[in-house]
Amino acid sequence: MSSLPVAIAGVQVRIIDLFKGRASLGYVVLSATAIFLFDTWSPLHFAVAVLYSVVIVLATLWFKRLGTVRTAALCASLTCLSFVITHGSDLDGSALARTLISLAAIAITTKLAVLNIATRERLIALGKEKDNLARFFSPAIVEQIAKNDIAFSTTRYEPAAVLFVDMIGFTKFCSVLRPQDVIAMLRELLCMLSDSVFDHHGTVDKFTGDGLIAVFGTPVSSPLNATNAVRCALTMQERLQAWNETRAAMGQDAVAVAVGIHYGDVVLGDVGCESRLELTVLGDTVNVASRVENHCRAANASILITDAVVERMEREGSDRTVRRFTDRGLHTIRGHSDAIRLFAIPRDAEPAIP
Missing domain, CATH: 3.30.70.1230 (Nucleotide cyclase, GGDEF domain)
Structure with a gap:
């Protein structure tokens, strides 16, 4: 068990603790809404909805896997709603392509975010297990147990x-x-x-x-x-x-x-x-x-x-x-x-x- 991944997981936990007790759901909704408004009524024509990926990344700081997936569903829904409001049933080639690119970006980011959360939880659990083992085994034995998966x-x-x-x-x-x-x-x-x-x-x-x-x-x-x-x-x-x-x-x-x-x-x-x-x-x-x-x-x-x-x-x-x-x-x-x-x-x- 390497100490570096456990340390990285610990840093992530401290960042999460920094935001505990605040309106984390409000931050997510506010960020998603801002992107939605900009994407819908901005005269600029590029894949603004790709910015929803940032919202999903932020969600991983506050939520577990289910909350992150729900955030991704919200972002995907807002992307589709923005397309309907802006283009209706007119499936313009470039607009549809930008929307599909944004949905793909949201899906990829969600997949990576869920994997990151799972890895973080596993490393935290392994760190706790290692701390618990240290109560009964010497440090050298703990490292050998972790390394050889005894x-x-x-x-x-x-x-x-x-x-x-x-x-x-x-x-x-x-x-x-x-x-x-x-x-x-x-x-x-x-x-x-x-x-x-x-x-x-x-x-x-x-x-x-x-x-x-x-x-x-x-x-x-x-x-x-x-x-x-x-x-x-x-x-x-x-x-x-x-x-x-x-x-x-x-x-x-x-x-x-x-x-x-x-x-x-x-x-x-x-x-x-x-x-x-x-x-x-x-x-x-x-x-x-x-x-x-x-x-x-x-x-x-x-x-x-x-x-x-x-x-x-x-x-x-x-x-x-x-x-x-x-x-x-x-x-x-x-x-x-x-x-x-x-x-x-x-x-x-x-x-x-x-």
Whole structure:
């Protein structure tokens, strides 16, 4: 999706907004009437009615396709009426030719105007869609989606790393802070967390109130999906530490988050009803990542990852990042029958990114 056509469409919208609230229909009628009077009673003999094309072009600034077509019909009717008033049933060759030329000009201008309106509406819609995608995808992924026309509606299995991050002790903050302060804190926190996701080529699957779910590998895959997810988690903790230092200087309490990551196949598809569909990931990988994040409290860990993540990172050549984690052995995760080997960054460890 080129930014230039979207910018041109934006300029057209601003021009339209300039005339909003004014008697746009009056301008069209007044212009058409002036041309009609000049065409009918002027002694000059040339295709004055061609000037109706200007009226149609002006109509595109105020009206949509239907209004533009109606304006064109008005201009064509006035052209024919002018011919009848001036020449009656005397089909003079030159006069008839001028009238036909004017009608052809009106038809061509109308066709081009309707195409322009359709293009403008499509570009505006694409611009809005791009802005909406930017809420959940990194700029690089948005551009790739737009360039390659990646279909979201195709339900499929995809290997991906799923990251859950959640604020610890959110209820306590709600009990001591004013509602507006809680919302302000959450907005700042979620902005920081989502920026970390985008910086590591991930996708925000959804916001969960005091946290978020991120996916690395959909809808655009990368050879470093697991590595990107883990480095994203480390970045989150690093930025959180710096943010807490700022909060401490302002006399505010520190904020802590827990991060859990699992790697495996996920189901990617649209869920919901027809009036509100949501692209999301589902499956056992997502469930395990959620349980691993919940287990951070009991394990006194800021980040927990599974052995599937470690194995994938080793295949991706990220052994140095793997060595940052401590093997915590096998753990039974609620809702999962098999024990899972977990690797942790302790809560009091430095979250430096290797």
